[in-house]
Amino acid sequence: MAGTQNQCVAVAEALGVSFETKQISLKEPWKSLSPFMGFERSYSFSPALHGPWPDLVIASGRKSIAASRYIKRMSKGKSFTVQIQDPRTDLRDFDLVAVPYHDPARGENVIVSDGAPNRVTQARLEAAMREFPQFGIMSSPRVAVLIGGSSKAYTMSEGVTNTLAAQLRGLDAQLMVTSSRRTGAKNEAILRRALPNAYFYDGSGPNPYFAMLAAADYILVTADSASMISDACSSGKPTYMINLEGGHPRIDKLHNHLQDLGALRVFEGNLEDYSYAPLNDAEKISDAIRERIIL
Numbered sequence: 001m002a003g004t005q006n007q008c009v010a011v012a013e014a015l016g017v018s019f020e021t022k023q024i025s026l027k028e029p030w031k032s033l034s035p036f037m038g039f040e041r042s043y044s045f046s047p048a049l050h051g052p053w054p055d056l057v058i059a060s061g062r063k064s065i066a067a068s069r070y071i072k073r074m075s076k077g078k079s080f081t082v083q084i085q086d087p088r089t090d091l092r093d094f095d096l097v098a099v100p101y102h103d104p105a106r107g108e109n110v111i112v113s114d115g116a117p118n119r120v121t122q123a124r125l126e127a128a129m130r131e132f133p134q135f136g137i138m139s140s141p142r143v144a145v146l147i148g149g150s151s152k153a154y155t156m157s158e159g160v161t162n163t164l165a166a167q168l169r170g171l172d173a174q175l176m177v178t179s180s181r182r183t184g185a186k187n188e189a190i191l192r193r194a195l196p197n198a199y200f201y202d203g204s205g206p207n208p209y210f211a212m213l214a215a216a217d218y219i220l221v222t223a224d225s226a227s228m229i230s231d232a233c234s235s236g237k238p239t240y241m242i243n244l245e246g247g248h249p250r251i252d253k254l255h256n257h258l259q260d261l262g263a264l265r266v267f268e269g270n271l272e273d274y275s276y277a278p279l280n281d282a283e284k285i286s287d288a289i290r291e292r293i294i295l
Contacts, residue, residue, distance in 0.1 A: 001061065003116075003227045007084050007282075008058045010119045011098075014286035017056070024049070024067045035065035035089050044070070053079045056293070060084035069093050080293050082285075084117065096292060098285045100226070102254035111288040113281035114261065115230030115254065120213065125235065128210035135208070135215035138174045138199075143271070144216035144237075145175055145198075146228045147191075149182030153248035154224040160244055161187040165194035167269040168220075175199065176212045182224075213237070218271045223247070226254055233263040236278035240267035 005021065012019040025046040026034050042048045045067060053075035059068045060083070068081045072093070083094045086103035097110045098117070106112070129136055145168065149156045168175060168191075175198035179188050192200060201208055213219065219232040222242045232239040241255060241264055258264035262276040 004061045004085075006119055006227075007117045008060050010117045010282040011058050011082070011084065011285050011289070013119065014117075014282040015056075015289060019058075020054075024064060026063050026066060030066055031063070034063055035069070035087065037066075038069075040066050040070040040073075042070075049074075051075075055080065056289070057081045058084065062087075065089060065093075080289070082289060084285075096288060098288070100230075100254065100281075101257045102226070102250050111285060113284055114257065114263075114279050115233060115281055116227050117282040117285055118227065118231045118234055119282070120210070120231050120234040124210055125214035128208070129214045131206070132208045132211035132215075135176065135211050138176075138215065141173045141217040141271070142215050143168075143171060143173045143175050144212040144219045144232075145177040146212075146219065146221040146225070146232065147177065147179040147183050147187075147242075148222045148225040148228060149180055149184055149187065150244075151182060151224045153246050153251060154222075155245040156183065156187055156222070156224075157245055158186060158190065161190045164242060165191050167267070168198075169194050170269060171271065173218070173271070176208075176216065177201070178209060178212060220267055223251070223255065226251060229254070229258065229264065230279060230281070233258055233276075234279040234281070236276070238265070238271065238274050239263060240265050240271065242267050 027044055027046055030037055030044045042050055049070060053071055057068055057071055057079050065087050068083060071079050072081050081094045082096045084098050086099045086105040091097050091107045091109060097105060098113060099105045100113050100115055175195055177198050178201040213235045216237055219237050219239045220242055221228045221232045223244050
């Protein structure tokens with residue numbers, strides 16, 4: 001998944017090392033039984049995994065657990081393995097496990113970040129503004145609206161969307177809106193009808209996501225997306241969460257933690273300036289790796 005891959009890339013970029021990105025699939029029966037089956041072989045993976053083995057492996061996602069474990073074994077322990085997110089398996093299979101605050105894993109080889117590691121840095125935001133200068137000439141205040149949608153835990157109903165549309169219409173601001181496939185065509189149509197003067201990214205051409213974060217005076221983000229919330233709270237901009245129907249105790253824990261840090265507030269139709277220390281989780285994890293190995 002793109003979001004999962006980005007977490008790994010963010011840590012590698014924070015380390016400042018050269019790296020190669022690999023997207024690994026599993027063959028049956030490992031695909032269905034991973035990560036609990038074990039007994040991995042090179043042909044368990046597609047593409048097959050062969051040496052020479054890397055000095056460092058940064059992996060994330062359920063299917064990557066078998067690959068990390070296999071590389072560790074085949075390198076005779078020389079490959080330092082870092083697993084991003086709670087693997088829900090024996091933590092001793094990895095040299096370092098990096099989990100966000102809302103994941104339960106804890107241990108001697110576990111580092112806990114505030115949110116999800118991401119690629120939001122001041123340098124990247126400045127570069128994005130140069131790529132999309134049209135955002136810089138929009139009138140202020142500018143509001144980036146990052147919309148996810150329905151998931152296993154959350155529902156973005158038409159009622160929620162109509163309420164949001166009315167709240168956004170009441171803001172005296174220039175709106176920059178990006179949605180996802182999970183938003184749904186009906187919900188997006190509601191927003192477009194209610195906000196005819198807003199900028200909507202339609203998915204064509206280069207993605208202005210980072211430029212929207214850079215240009216924004218305020219950021220609104222739906223509650224379902226831990227990654228977009230983490231991105232927004234890494235920008236240092238006032239970030240407001242758009243509540244959806246439903247929820248999950250694990251994600252609620254993330255929301256509450258970020259609110260306790262002063263980084264996140266709940267959107268109720270009004271915006272005000274506030275400041276906080278931006279999240280910097282990719283750097284935090286990269287520092288933990290540097291403490292353990294020499295790159």
